[in-house]
Amino acid sequence: MTEPSWVGPALAVIGVLFDIAIRVFAIVYVPINRRPQTATAWLLAIFLIPYVGFILFLLLGSTKLPRRRREKQQEINKYIIETTEGMDRVKRDHPWPLWLDSAIELNRKLGAMPLVGGNRAELFPDYDESIAAMTKAVDEAHRWVHAEFYITSLDATTEPFFIALENARRRGVTVRLLMDHIASRGYPGYRRTKRRLRRLGVQWHLMLPVQPLRGRWQRPDLRNHRKLMVIDGVVAFTGSQNMIDRGYQRRKNRKRHLAWKDLMVRFEGPIVAGINALFVTDWYSETDELLLREADPVSTVDPFDTLDCQVVPSGPGFDGENNLRLFNTLLYNAQERIIITSPYFVPDESMLYAITTAAQRGIEVQLFVSEIGDQAVVYHAQRSYYEALLKSGVRIFLYRSPTVLHAKHFTIDDEVSVIGSSNMDMRSFSLNLEISVMIRGRRFNQRLREIEDDYRHNSRELLLDEWQTRPLRSKVLDNVARLTAAVQ
Numbered sequence: 001m002t003e004p005s006w007v008g009p010a011l012a013v014i015g016v017l018f019d020i021a022i023r024v025f026a027i028v029y030v031p032i033n034r035r036p037q038t039a040t041a042w043l044l045a046i047f048l049i050p051y052v053g054f055i056l057f058l059l060l061g062s063t064k065l066p067r068r069r070r071e072k073q074q075e076i077n078k079y080i081i082e083t084t085e086g087m088d089r090v091k092r093d094h095p096w097p098l099w100l101d102s103a104i105e106l107n108r109k110l111g112a113m114p115l116v117g118g119n120r121a122e123l124f125p126d127y128d129e130s131i132a133a134m135t136k137a138v139d140e141a142h143r144w145v146h147a148e149f150y151i152t153s154l155d156a157t158t159e160p161f162f163i164a165l166e167n168a169r170r171r172g173v174t175v176r177l178l179m180d181h182i183a184s185r186g187y188p189g190y191r192r193t194k195r196r197l198r199r200l201g202v203q204w205h206l207m208l209p210v211q212p213l214r215g216r217w218q219r220p221d222l223r224n225h226r227k228l229m230v231i232d233g234v235v236a237f238t239g240s241q242n243m244i245d246r247g248y249q250r251r252k253n254r255k256r257h258l259a260w261k262d263l264m265v266r267f268e269g270p271i272v273a274g275i276n277a278l279f280v281t282d283w284y285s286e287t288d289e290l291l292l293r294e295a296d297p298v299s300t301v302d303p304f305d306t307l308d309c310q311v312v313p314s315g316p317g318f319d320g321e322n323n324l325r326l327f328n329t330l331l332y333n334a335q336e337r338i339i340i341t342s343p344y345f346v347p348d349e350s351m352l353y354a355i356t357t358a359a360q361r362g363i364e365v366q367l368f369v370s371e372i373g374d375q376a377v378v379y380h381a382q383r384s385y386y387e388a389l390l391k392s393g394v395r396i397f398l399y400r401s402p403t404v405l406h407a408k409h410f411t412i413d414d415e416v417s418v419i420g421s422s423n424m425d426m427r428s429f430s431l432n433l434e435i436s437v438m439i440r441g442r443r444f445n446q447r448l449r450e451i452e453d454d455y456r457h458n459s460r461e462l463l464l465d466e467w468q469t470r471p472l473r474s475k476v477l478d479n480v481a482r483l484t485a486a487v488q
Contacts, residue, residue: 022054023047030057038426041483069218069285070317090117090308097415099333100440104310106329107438110322113277113311119269121307121444124239125407125451127246130264131161137231137266138164144174146230146279148207150223150421151242152179154193158243166200174203178282179243180224181206188249205286208433222316224282225432227264227421228275236275238420238435239264240343240408248374256402258374263341263407263451265419267309271437274311278435281313307441314422315433323422323436324429328354330412330438334363339452340410341368346381346425346482356392365394368455372401378425380481383474390464397459405455411448416440419448 026046031039045053104115124130138145138161145168154162165175177197184190184206197204207224209216228238241262247253248260267275280291314322331338331354338358345367347355359365367389373379386396399405409419420436422428439445 019050022050026054026057044483072281072285075284090115091306095415097333097335097413100416103326103329103333103438107310107312107322107326110318110320110325111311111313113274113313115308115310115438115440116270116274117306117308119267119271119307119309121268121309121439121441122266123447123451124264124266125261125454127241127260127262128157130237130239130241130262131157131243133264133266134229134237135161135164137229137235137237138168141168141171141173141231143232144176146176146228146276146283147243148178148224148226148228148279148282149243150180150225150227151183151187151244151248152177152193153184153187153189153242153244153249154196155189155245155249157245161243162196162200165202169201175200176279176283177202177204178207178224178279178286179204181209181211182220183223183225187244205283207282207286219431221427221431223432224315225421225428226278226282226435228279228435230272230276230279233272233276234268236267236272237264238267238275238437240406240421253374256372258372258402258404260404260406261399263409263419265437267437269306269309271309271311274309275435275437278311278313281317282433285317307439307444309440310438312418312420312436312438313434314429314436316431317433321429323434324348324351326418326436326438327351327410327424330410330416330418331355331358334358334412336413337364337366338410338412339366339368339449340424341405341407341452341455342410342424343370343404343406343408344375344378344382344423344425344427345369345385346378346423346427347385348426348429351424352385352388355394356388359389359393366397366452367394368397368399368405368452368459370401370403370405371398371460372404374404377481377484380478381484382425384478384482386462386467387464390462390467396462397456398462399455399459403458407451409448411445411452414442414445417445417448 023046026043030042030046042053042057046057047053108114124133145165147165165177168175184193208218208222210218210220226238227241228236230236239262241260241264246260247258284290312322312326314324328350331351338355340355355365369382373382389396408421408423409417411417417439418436419439420434422432422434422436428434
């Protein structure tokens with residue numbers, strides 16, 4: 001039986017109308033509450049590959065977590081505002097930057113956390129020493145351990161940490177652990193890690209699981225990128241390091257001899273409660289169990305040379321891009337020197353302007369990034385910004401391969417620094433749940449400066465003349481990758 005002669009033309013007309021409808025929808029809907037560069041990238045994708053681009057937009061176009069999860073964040077924020085201790089310990093001694101009060105107020109309004117005084121911090125720039133310090137802290141736990149890592153994996157490097165968790169459980173210590181679902185399952189040994197956790201008897205859950213058959217679904221690239229651990233409400237760790245071998249166990253990394261270099265910080269003092277509040281938030285979001293009934297002691301330290309600290313949580317659970325707003329505020333208020341360390345540096349337009357403006361107004365600006373990349377698209381997108389940065393006067397230092405400089409921190413003048421899990425890229429600003437800690441303390445900044453000096457010693461400086469003579473194919477690849485970075 002032959003089909004009527006009008007069927008073909010009718011299907012063609014329907015296809016054209018559907019194509020037009022997709023484009024009209026995109027023009028009307030895509031720009032709503034999105035950055036112009038993000039909206040432009042999505043529109044370009046939809047117009048060039050209409051059906052594929054449209055489907056990708058439906059899957060990945062929303063940067064918001066489910067409503068119930070955002071409501072839980074608001075519940076926790078209210079508790080934090082009502083119960084925080086340590087604000088009376090802030091040392092408003094000389095030199096207190098005149099602009100710092102406004103930055104503190106911004107952070108308070110966006111993330112609920114106040115600035116608290118009376119804290120002590122110790123930096124761990126060595127990968128193995130950091131894991132050893134966290135393992136030792138677990139061995140000394142008396143009541144509970146809260147651990148949360150973007151990637152958690154059982155391997156030869158992390159085995160002592162898992163043994164410490166097991167020993168803690170045998171002592172009657174409550175152990176709770178969170179790990180990101182998509183990130184952790186992407187590495188060898190994921191099933192082995194889960195079996196070990198079950199055998200240890202710890203309470204553990206996946207963060208932001210993408211398991212549609214179990215009714216668990218949100219945008220799959222909204223990830224919990226935080227790294228933190230709290231012991232008994234007295235000691236806390238946070239920074240850039242995951243709980244995994246420094247080579248990340250992948251064959252391609254071993255072939256290239258890649259090794260990660262991170263930076264973690266160990267805190268004591270009232271700031272520990274603020275870091276634990278983020279764990280409580282994430283635990284509540286994943287389990288519906290609220291841990292606020294646990295009476296956590298406020299740890300105290302020797303008042304000499306203590307630090308003022310403020311936790312800055314960020315991510316799609318908040319209405320604003322908390323980390324981006326803080327970073328830009330600090331960049332615009334710098335008076336003498338800005339030194340940035342970021343493994344994945346893909347700034348949005350506002351941050352690019354803040355950094356280049358700082359350099360152009362005479363501020364010394366240095367950027368430390370890796371000479372080699374472990375993620376090709378991000379690596380090339382990052383490189384697309386180098387020319388504008390160099391022309392503005394920013395000095396760029398490339399940490400020598402095969403080390404991947406994965407630390408995430410920056411210093412402003414001699415008084416203020418920020419350290420945590422957040423990269424300076426659009427993913428960390430909009431899509432990932434992150435933790436940053438703003439720290440005011442001259443001695444702490446000096447210690448960070450020493451670490452930055454070590455980076456400089458192991459880096460080579462990239463100069464504008466060298467960069468402008470790179471091959472044309474590299475320029476094209478970098479700029480194409482830059483377009484993809486804006487699609488969020």
